[in-house]
Amino acid sequence: IEGLRFEDAMKQLEAVVRDLESGNVELEKSIALYEEGARLKAHCEKKLKEAEEKVARITLGPDGAPTGTVPVEGL
Numbered sequence: 001i002e003g004l005r006f007e008d009a010m011k012q013l014e015a016v017v018r019d020l021e022s023g024n025v026e027l028e029k030s031i032a033l034y035e036e037g038a039r040l041k042a043h044c045e046k047k048l049k050e051a052e053e054k055v056a057r058i059t060l061g062p063d064g065a066p067t068g069t070v071p072v073e074g075l
Contacts (some may be wrong), residue, residue, distance in 0.1 A: 001039050006047040013040040 002058065016037040019025055025033065061067040 001043050004043060005046060006051075009040050009043050009047070013037055013044060018038065 004012070016033050020030060020033055020037070059067050059069060
């Protein structure tokens with residue numbers, strides 16, 4: 001899971017949720033799917049946090065027009 005891109009992890013998480021919601025999965029398989037879903041969810045949350053930390057703030061010039069960006073770290 002650690003090497004998955006956010007989008008791929010989300011697709012896998014959505015598939016896990018669909019399987020669990022279907023109600024057609026045996027108990028043991030449901031438990032395994034739930035555990036996998038929890039790991040995928042944690043991975044997605046980590047990736048989102050990393051992305052948020054890289055978000056740049058748009059800087060504006062005197063005329064109000066965007067002039068560039070400042071990384072969050074530079075704030």
